[in-house]
Amino acid sequence: NAGVMQNPRHLVRRRGQEARLRCSPMKGHSHVYWYRQLPEEGLKFMVYLQKENIIDESGMPKERFSAEFPKEGPSILRIQQVVRGDSAAYFCASSEGSGTEAFFGQGTRLTVV
Amino acid sequence: EDQVTQSPEALRLQEGESSSLNCSYTVSGLRGLFWYRQDPGKGPEFLFTLYSAGEEKEKERLKATLTKKESFLHITAPKPEDSATYLCAVQDPGTYKYIFGTGTRLKVLA
Numbered sequence: 001n002a003g004v005m006q007n008p009r010h011l012v013r014r015r016g017q018e019a020r021l022r023c024s025p026m027k028g029h030s031h032v033y034w035y036r037q038l039p040e041e042g043l044k045f046m047v048y049l050q051k052e053n054i055i056d057e058s059g060m061p062k063e064r065f066s067a068e069f070p071k072e073g074p075s076i077l078r079i080q081q082v083v084r085g086d087s088a089a090y091f092c093a094s095s096e097g098s099g100t101e102a103f104f105g106q107g108t109r110l111t112v113v
Numbered sequence: 114e115d116q117v118t119q120s121p122e123a124l125r126l127q128e129g130e131s132s133s134l135n136c137s138y139t140v141s142g143l144r145g146l147f148w149y150r151q152d153p154g155k156g157p158e159f160l161f162t163l164y165s166a167g168e169e170k171e172k173e174r175l176k177a178t179l180t181k182k183e184s185f186l187h188i189t190a191p192k193p194e195d196s197a198t199y200l201c202a203v204q205d206p207g208t209y210k211y212i213f214g215t216g217t218r219l220k221v222l223a
Contacts, residue, residue: 004156033211042215043157043200048208056208091156098209099144104156 002027004094006105013082013112021077021108025094032075033093033102034067043091049075082112117203119214126221129190134217136201137183144204146184147211148177151198191221
């Protein structure tokens with residue numbers, strides 16, 4: 001049973017470009033969570049999705065950031081017009097249901113130059 | 114607002130020197146407390162889930178316990194390979210998002 005798969009592992013974008021981060025949850029998991037982590041800092045919640053629904057996006061900036069988890073295919077975190085401050089590690093996690101443990105992917109490290 | 118506070122921020126131990134990490138939380142209606150281990154450059158690795166006060170879980174040299182206000186991760190006779198950042202998290206009772214503490218960076222010296 002493959003774990004949570006994130007790609008790409010590393011992504012370099014110039015300021016003003018778009019970044020698309022993908023996350024395939026574990027088999028049988030329908031809950032996806034996105035977190036952001038800066039060096040030497042904790043995990044900051046961004047958004048929680050179930051299939052085709054955004055449950056909680058309270059941690060996601062209103063501008064430039066969006067997330068989806070379609071009926072088919074991976075969850076996508078999209079950052080438009082990236083700025084240097086968006087450079088961070090972005091982690092995706094999935095769980096089987098609410099109240100159960102979440103399993104994390106290896107992250108996508110975004111560098112904006 | 115729900116809060117998770119971990120202490121100490123960093124801990125250095127000699128190999129074989131047992132210790133405990135603390136995670137205190139303020140959340141109404143705990144739906145689960147979770148411990149993770151994170152190695153540099155990697156995603157967090159799930160360790161334990163605790164649901165109710167008095168519950169304990171063990172795995173190798175690690176033992177997690179839970180009270181009504183805090184959880185402890187006890188490390189018995191640690192080895193250098195136990196060096197990592199240990200994170201705890203609780204679930205928001207309303208939306209089920211996971212709220213993480215900032216972690217304890219553990220370094221075990223040979």
